[in-house]
Amino acid sequence: MDYKHYIRLDENNLIIKSFSTAFEQPEENDILICETNERHFNLDLYIYPGVLKYKYIDNQITERPASELIIPPQPIQITTEDIQNQLAQINNDFLGFLDWYYITHPEES
Numbered sequence: 472m473d474y475k476h477y478i479r480l481d482e483n484n485l486i487i488k489s490f491s492t493a494f495e496q497p498e499e500n501d502i503l504i505c506e507t508n509e510r511h512f513n514l515d516l517y518i519y520p521g522v523l524k525y526k527y528i529d530n531q532i533t534e535r536p537a538s539e540l541i542i543p544p545q546p547i548q549i550t551t552e553d554i555q556n557q558l559a560q561i562n563n564d565f566l567g568f569l570d571w572y573y574i575t576h577p578e579e580s
Contacts, residue, residue, distance in 0.1 A: 476512035477501040478527060486525040486532065489514040502527065 477497045479488035490497075493510035497503070504512070514532070518524040522540055525532050573579060 473506045473508060474510055475506050476504045478504055480527055484526050485523040486516060486527055
């Protein structure tokens, strides 16, 4: 049995989905890539989470150049509790250092 392999694009011609008719039927704008006896067609679509790897140009699947692979920034989430915990750890480390110092250098006390 032959299966058809398709891709789906976003508005920038980036490939957002790849699939075979063994598991899914195409939508109106999906693009037929080939017909084969292989059931599976799974492109590794992401180079990083949220960053698509391929685009479709001139009827070909093309890897995007490094200059296009912009990693979206991840927001830093720091809570007041995180800061308090870090300050407490710094304080404990410093007090531990002082204890060690005065034990190893009793002449300084």
